[in-house]
Amino acid sequence: MSTHPHSPPIAVCPGCVAMPDTGVEQEVKDARIALSLPTIHCQGCISAVERGLNAHPGVHDARVNLTLKRAMITAGPDLQATDLIPVLEGLGYEAHELDPGTLTMTGADRAGRELLMRLAVAGFAMMNVMLLSVSVWSGATDATRDLFHWISAGIAIPAIAFAAQPFFRSAWGALSVGRLNMDVPITLAIVLALITSLWETSLSGEHAYFDAALALTFFLLAGRYLDFRTRAIARSAAAELAALEVPRAIRLTDDGAETEVAVADLSVGDLVLVRPGGRMPVDGQVVSGRSELDRSLLTGETLPVFAEPGLAVSAGEVNLTGPLTIRATAVGQDTSLHRMADLVAIAESGRSRYTSLADRAARLYAPGVHILSALSFVGWFLWSGDVRVALNIAAAVLIITCPCALGLAVPAVTTAASGRLFRRGMLIKDATALERLAEVDTVVFDKTGTLTAGTPELTNLDDFSQADLGVALALAQASSHPLAMSLRKAALAQGIEPAQVDDIAEQPGYGTQGQCQGRLVRLGRATWVGADQGTQTAAWLAIGDDAPAAFRFTDALRPGAAETVQALQQAGKCVLMMSGDTRPAVKALADRLGIADWVAGALPGDKVARITELGEQGHKVLMVGDGLNDTAALRAAHVSISPASALDAARVASDIVLLGQDMSPIAESCETARRATRRIRENFQIATVYNLIAVPLAVAGLATPLIAALAMSASSITVSLNALRLR
Amino acid sequence: MDVLVYLIPVSLILGAVGLLAFVYTVRSNQYDDPEGDSRRILSDEWDDHPKP
Numbered sequence: 159m160s161t162h163p164h165s166p167p168i169a170v171c172p173g174c175v176a177m178p179d180t181g182v183e184q185e186v187k188d189a190r191i192a193l194s195l196p197t198i199h200c201q202g203c204i205s206a207v208e209r210g211l212n213a214h215p216g217v218h219d220a221r222v223n224l225t226l227k228r229a230m231i232t233a234g235p236d237l238q239a240t241d242l243i244p245v246l247e248g249l250g251y252e253a254h255e256l257d258p259g260t261l262t263m264t265g266a267d268r269a270g271r272e273l274l275m276r277l278a279v280a281g282f283a284m285m286n287v288m289l290l291s292v293s294v295w296s297g298a299t300d301a302t303r304d305l306f307h308w309i310s311a312g313i314a315i316p317a318i319a320f321a322a323q324p325f326f327r328s329a330w331g332a333l334s335v336g337r338l339n340m341d342v343p344i345t346l347a348i349v350l351a352l353i354t355s356l357w358e359t360s361l362s363g364e365h366a367y368f369d370a371a372l373a374l375t376f377f378l379l380a381g382r383y384l385d386f387r388t389r390a391i392a393r394s395a396a397a398e399l400a401a402l403e404v405p406r407a408i409r410l411t412d413d414g415a416e417t418e419v420a421v422a423d424l425s426v427g428d429l430v431l432v433r434p435g436g437r438m439p440v441d442g443q444v445v446s447g448r449s450e451l452d453r454s455l456l457t458g459e460t461l462p463v464f465a466e467p468g469l470a471v472s473a474g475e476v477n478l479t480g481p482l483t484i485r486a487t488a489v490g491q492d493t494s495l496h497r498m499a500d501l502v503a504i505a506e507s508g509r510s511r512y513t514s515l516a517d518r519a520a521r522l523y524a525p526g527v528h529i530l531s532a533l534s535f536v537g538w539f540l541w542s543g544d545v546r547v548a549l550n551i552a553a554a555v556l557i558i559t560c561p562c563a564l565g566l567a568v569p570a571v572t573t574a575a576s577g578r579l580f581r582r583g584m585l586i587k588d589a590t591a592l593e594r595l596a597e598v599d600t601v602v603f604d605k606t607g608t609l610t611a612g613t614p615e616l617t618n619l620d621d622f623s624q625a626d627l628g629v630a631l632a633l634a635q636a637s638s639h640p641l642a643m644s645l646r647k648a649a650l651a652q653g654i655e656p657a658q659v660d661d662i663a664e665q666p667g668y669g670t671q672g673q674c675q676g677r678l679v680r681l682g683r684a685t686w687v688g689a690d691q692g693t694q695t696a697a698w699l700a701i702g703d704d705a706p707a708a709f710r711f712t713d714a715l716r717p718g719a720a721e722t723v724q725a726l727q728q729a730g731k732c733v734l735m736m737s738g739d740t741r742p743a744v745k746a747l748a749d750r751l752g753i754a755d756w757v758a759g760a761l762p763g764d765k766v767a768r769i770t771e772l773g774e775q776g777h778k779v780l781m782v783g784d785g786l787n788d789t790a791a792l793r794a795a796h797v798s799i800s801p802a803s804a805l806d807a808a809r810v811a812s813d814i815v816l817l818g819q820d821m822s823p824i825a826e827s828c829e830t831a832r833r834a835t836r837r838i839r840e841n842f843q844i845a846t847v848y849n850l851i852a853v854p855l856a857v858a859g860l861a862t863p864l865i866a867a868l869a870m871s872a873s874s875i876t877v878s879l880n881a882l883r884l885r
Numbered sequence: 886m887d888v889l890v891y892l893i894p895v896s897l898i899l900g901a902v903g904l905l906a907f908v909y910t911v912r913s914n915q916y917d918d919p920e921g922d923s924r925r926i927l928s929d930e931w932d933d934h935p936k937p
Contacts, residue, residue, distance in 0.1 A: 201924035209930075224921030274911055282904040286897060302889075309893060 188218060191231040191239045192256035194402060195246070198227055203251065210249045214242060226394070228256070256401040270390055273383050276321040280376040283317030284369070288867070291369040295864050300362075307359040307366045314368040315352065322348055322375045324382065340520040340565065343527045347556035348374060354553040357546065365550070370557045370866045377874045378565040385569035385589070388576045392587050395580075395817075399802055399809060407439040408432075410483060422490065430484045432477045434638060434666075441493045442484035444469045448667030449480040450639070450683075454606045455785045455805055457738045460614075460695055460713055464667055464683065474786060474805060479639050480666020512796070514590045515838050516568045523564065531555045534857045551859050557866050558856040559849055566874055567841035570881035575834035578884060583818040584799075584827050591813035593838070594797040595831035597778040601726050602769060602791070604783035605737035605744055608801060609723075609751065610713035611819070614641055614695060616648040618710045622699075628657030630699050630709065633670040633681040636662045641697045642670070642681070645709055669697070677702035684708075694742065712746065716801075718822030723751045725825035732777075736760045736768060738787050765791035782824065784808055799824060830884070837884055841877045848873040 198207060204222045207229060211220035216234040223230065231242065239255035246253040290306045298306060322345075329345040332338060348371050355366040405421035410429040421439045424430065429445065432438060450462040453475050462478055465471065471484060473493040488494070513521075535552035539545065576586045586592060603609050622630070631649040634642040635656060659679060662672035669682010680700045684691035687700035689708065700706040726733050735756040737744045744758035757768065769791050772779050781788070781795035784804035789811045792798040798812040801821075809815055816823065852869045855861045910916070 201927045204921060204925060205928050205930055222921060223918040224924060225918045271911060275908065278904060278907050278911075282900055286900050289896070305889075313897075 188232050189235050189237060190258045191233055191237070191242065192258040192401070193229045193231065193239060193242065193246070194254040194256050194398065195222070195227050195229055195251055196254075197252045198222065198224060206249055207246065207251060210245055211242065214245055217242075226398075228398075229253075230258075254402055256398065257405070258401075267390070270383075270386050273324070273379065273386055276324070277376070277379045277383050279317055280321035280372060280379055283313050283321070284372040284376045286313055287369045287372050291863065291867070294366075303364075304359065304362050307355075307368070310366065310368040311356060311359055314355075314372055318348060318352065318371060318375055321379060325375075325378065338520075338524040338528075340516070340524060343524050343556065344374070344378060344560060344565075346528070346531075347371075347553075347560040350549075350553045351557050354549050358550065361546075365863050367553060367557055367863050367866065370863055370870065373867060373870055374557065374560055377870065381565040381569045384566075384573045388569070388573045388586075389589060391580065392576065392585050395585050396587055396809070396815065399806075399815065405439070424486055424489045426486050426489055428486045428489075430486055432482045432484060434477055434479055434481065436477050438471050438473050438475045438477070438484065440484065440486040441472045441488035442470070442486045444471060445483045445485050447480050447482040448665070449482050450478040450667055452476040452478055452640075454612065457785075457787055459739055460606055460610075460743060461740075464685075466667065479637065479664070512590055512594055514568070515593055515835070515842075516564070519564060519842055527556065527559045530559065530853070530857070538859070547859070551856070554859075554861040554866065555853065555856045558852045558861055558869060560870075564842065564845050566877050567845060567881075568838055570878045571834050571837045571841065571884065574881050574884040575830055575837075579823070579827055579830055582823045582826060583816065583820065584823050585815040585817055586813070587815060588813040591797055592831045592834050594778070594813070595780065595828060596835040598731065598780040598797060598828060600732045600734065600772055600777040601780045601782065602734045602736055602765075602772075602795070603723075603753075604781075604785060604788045605735055605739055605747055606713065607784040607803065608782055608788075609716060609719045609735070609747065609821075611716045612803070613714050614644045614711035615714040616644055616709060617712055618708075619648050619652060622707065622709075624654065625657065626699060626701065626707070627652070627654045629659060629674055629679050629701060630681055632656040632659040632674075633662065633672060633679060633699075636670045636672075637664050637681075641695070641709075641711060644711060645697065674701070680706075713743075715750075716819065716821050718820040720751055722821045722825050723753060725822075726828070727752070729825070729828065731828075736765050736791075738762075738785075762787040762790050766794045769794045780828075781812075783812075834884060837881055841880055844876055844880065845873055 195203075195207065198204065204224060207222050208220050211217050211229065211231060214237075216237040217231055218234070219232045221230050222228070233242075243253045243255065287310045290310050294303055294306050325341045325344045325348070328339065329341040332342060351367040351371040351374075355368050355371070358364075358366050406418055407421050407424055408416050408431040409419050409424065410416060410431050416431060424440055428440075430440060430442065434449070444465055444467050446467055447465075449465045451465045451471065452462050454460055455476070456472065456474050465477075465482060470487075471482075531552045534555050535548045538551045539548040542548065572586075572589070572592055575592055579586060606612065619627070627649055631646060631654050634646045634649070637643075657674060659672040659674045662670060664670045665682070665686075667683075668686040669680055671678065671680040671682075673679070678700075679702070680687050681697060684696065684698050684706075687698045687706040689698045689700075689706040692708070695711040695713075696708040697711070698706045698708050723733055732755070733753055735744065735748055735751075735753045737756075737758055738760055739758060741758040744756055748754075748756040757764070760768075765788065769779050769781060773794070773796065778796040781792050781798045782800070783789075783792055783798070784801050786805050786807055788800075789805075789808050792800060792808060792811040797814070799814045799816055800808045800812040801816045802809070802818075804812075804815075814827070848869055852861065852865065855865060915922075
């Protein structure tokens with residue numbers, strides 16, 4: 159650090175200018191901080207947040223984006239997001255740190271902007287050419303008509319050369335590997351229409367299709383843009399979920415000092431401190447500290463595991479009670495978490511076997527259109543012997559049959575349906591997820607973290623006397639263990655008063671103990687108080703030398719879980735539950751929810767095998783799961799849903815992410831997906847009907863540019879309106 | 886019909902002005918926060934002097 163960090167680098171000798179002063183450079187470099195603000199909703203919030211942040215020392219500039227419910231802050235280098243979150247909480251707004259690296263503008267944003275530009279150019283050119291065409295249709299003749307045609311050509315050719323590039327590129331891509339896709343007839347129609355129109359114009363002909371070529375480009379680009387927007391919204395929401403997990407860890411130096419570093423910077427042999435509530439960033443071995451570990455995201459087990467020095471831990475486990483120091487044995491790509499994720503990549507994906515409705519339509523449509531157009535060219539050439547007439551008719555057939563409405567049919571419906579589901583709290587990540595969801599007849603649920611909320615619920619409060627409960631409450635209040643917190647909540651709700659307990663001390667990994675009326679009282683693990691650990695989650699209370707008694711817990715149901723299972727069963731779907739948890743725990747929950755078919759103790763491989771087997775029997779399986787042990791199954795299933803609380807790997811593997819705590823949107827989404835697929839089919843039918851009317855006219859040589867323009871616009875608008883009925 | 890010589894260029898230029906204005910708004914990120922911008926107009930915070 160230089161002695162005058164704020165003085166401008168005025169140097170007398172040139173050498174000093176050339177020498178970089180690292181101290182000053184550090185000072186100049188600003189930090190970018192991103193915060194998620196889920197509760198802001200009005201202009202008052204914007205002003206309050208921006209004023210509050212800008213008043214904070216070190217903040218250079220803060221700007222709120224209300225659409226994304228986010229604040230972007232440029233601040234001095236020593237300012238951290240953790241300094242600003244209390245400021246916002248003081249103002250009454252909930253704030254979470256986002257990883258700005260995950261949120262930077264990606265190639266996808268640029269692609270969207272490019273598409274919008276092309277759409278704008280096509281729209282501008284279409285409007286002008288249409289206006290010129292109106293005068294031609296209303297009877298301009300001779301030199302005036304030629305003039306209008308030439309001006310139209312002057313606008314249409316550069317506009318199409320710019321705007322229709324996505325179609326040209328995609329058509330070339332398909333043709334160069336010897337395939338046909340929807341873009342091949344589109345490109346052919348646009349190019350052929352331009353060529354015949356130019357030829358007609360140069361011969362002072364009556365009909366030119368410049369307006370049709372542009373309208374085609376415009377409507378098809380609109381379909382592409384809608385499609386892109388839907389996926390961009392889903393992508394940005396998914397990126398926000400990923401950005402919420404800022405990958406940081408606390409590294410201990412040899413002298414015991416703590417430094418906060420990015421997880422990516424950790425290396426094998428580093429000492430890492432994991433505080434209670436934190437997630438293991440690396441695989442490793444416990445060096446010091448005692449605690450309990452929650453492995454439910456990895457294995458589905460709800461019983462916490464006791465951790466002491468020497469125990470091997472893997473990335474993704476959650477530390478519950480005491481701080482643990484870990485020596486890293488595997489980091490980054492080598493952790494078991496990543497190895498599991500790699501396994502998932504190998505598992506055959508259910509969605510890769512699915513052909514989308516649009517592709518199926520294109521497979522029928524593209525060859526049909528080409529054959530029809532070629533036949534009308536050959537027929538007219540043989541009958542009239544005039545290449546010009548035959549080419550004109552062939553172009554008219556291509557333009558009329560061009561899949562304008564088909565190009566809009568799917569994107570318009572998926573946009574409307576995804577928007578509707580997004581408002582209900584579901585994020586559709588995959589383009590064909592809705593179509594696949596509509597076909598589902600079997601639903602497989604994971605237990606821990608999916609049907610249950612992952613928070614324990616006390617079941618046998620009434621087995622204890624008031625006095626015992628008072629002691630238990632006093633002990634529970636000293637701990638932040640999930641079981642203790644649940645016990646405290648239940649006891650306080652019953653109006654229990656905490657008893658007088660002295661010398662309360664928490665023994666991380668074991669429980670809490672204290673002195674009550676001269677007797678030692680303990681609340682904690684079975685082995686610690688000298689009891690036998692059963693199969694159910696329990697905390698044991700020992701008073702003096704009395705036999706210890708157990709507080710038993712079950713996992714609380716996720717809100718809407720029971721209703722969802724019921725609604726799915728009523729809709730005639732077969733509901734299964736597969737869990738890695740123990741048999742009694744799974745059976746209890748299955749009985750509670752009325753699920754007859756359940757599997758306990760399932761390993762990740764068992765889940766995949768069962769789902770693949772169901773798929774081979776012809777069932778379309780929807781998998782709902784959150785853990786790492788579910789990821790392979792999520793991928794193997796026909797379609798998959800994971801809650802936002804799931805591990806990143808599980809969210810990536812699934813097609814749909816459930817944003818809220820509530821599960822009830824799942825049943826509704828199946829219904830919405832069915833309706834969306836029906837709309838898509840209706841749209842295809844509408845487009846077919848238009849073609850059935852217009853194609854004979856075109857083949858007979860009666861299709862004027864006016865008829866082409868009318869048929870095209872009318873079918874595109876009908877299709878879009880039909881899609882909007884879903885909202 | 887001589888008037889066409891003026892009217893057609895005029896209409897094209899006006900259309901092009903619209904197109905260029907749109908391109909400008911896209912380039913300067915004016916569609917990043919449509920909801921926020923529609924509410925910011927209601928705030929009187931920078932009415933008397935522009936934001937520094």
